[in-house]
Every structure is written in structure tokens, then in C-alpha cells.
Amino acid sequence: MLTNKQKRFLRKEAHRLKPVVQVGKSGVNENVIQTTKEAIEARELIKVNVLQNCLERKEDVAHTLAENIKAEIVQVIGNIIILYKESKENKQIELPQ
Template sequence: MLTGKQKRYLRKTSHPLRPIFQVGKEGVNENMLIQINEALEKRELIKVNVLQNCPEDKDDVKEAILEGTEAELVQMLGNVITLYKLSAENKTIQLP
């Protein structure tokens, strides 16, 4: 569980990042969760964009991704979800 101070630090760190995944008309599927997990292992901090044509509600998408990847929610701003998960091998972010 992230503290408020850690979330503020991660929000600041994630500001220049661009979303690397987009959830569209297919919604969240198993293949997408595997790819998000792999990206989190390499980067620790990623953004996911929920497109307008996604049939699911963005809160449902957020819950499905968090449940499927066991990541921490840093922020949900509009249609962009920022996720953090501590990497087992590629630890690059030092949390305060």
C-alpha cells in the first residue's frame, strides 16, 4: 500500500510519461493483462489510456487492471490510469 507521500512522488515522476497501453472496444482481456504485467516489470510505472469507444466504464476498467496485475493505483486523471508495481529484477524507482 502506497502512502500519500509516495503517491505524490510517483505522480511527479509519471508526469512526462505517455500512455503505453490503450483500452478500446475489446475492453480488458487476458492478453492485455499479461502485457501490462510485463511492462510493469520492466518500467515499474506506466500509464494506460481508456479510449472513448471502450464499452466498459473506466472505473470497471481500472478495477479489472488492478485486480489482474496486482498493481497499485497512483492516479486516475480523466481517462488515464497511472499504475505502479515494484519490480522484482529492475528496481529503478526509489520511493521516499
């Protein structure tokens, strides 16, 4: 569980990032989950773009993705979801205590 201080730090770090995963009309499926797993293992902090034609609510997409890849939701703002998961092999981000 991330503290508020850690979430603030991660939001600041994510500000410069571009979305690497897009969730479209078909919603969260196995392909989206697998792509998200690979991206978050490589980068630790990612943005997910929920397209306007997605039939699911953004909050539901965020919770489904976070649950399936065992990541933390940093923020859901507009159509963007920010997810964080500490990488096992490729640790890049040092969280404040």
C-alpha cells in the same frame, strides 16, 4: 498500500511518461492484461490510456487491471490510469518513506 506522499511522488514521476497500454472497445481481456504485466515489470510505473470507444467505466478498468497484475492504482484522471508495481528484477524507482 501506498501513502499519500508516495502517490504524490509517483504522479510527479508519471507526468513525463507516455501511455504504453491502450484499452479499447473489447475492454480488459487476456491480451491487455499480459501486455500490462510485461510493461509494468519492465518500467514499474506506467500509464494506461482508456480509449473513448471502451464500453467499461475507467474506474472498473483500473481496478480490474490492478487486481489482475497485483499493482497499485496511483491515479485515474480523464482517460489515463497510472499504475505502479515494484519490479522484482528491474528496480528503478526509490519511493520516499
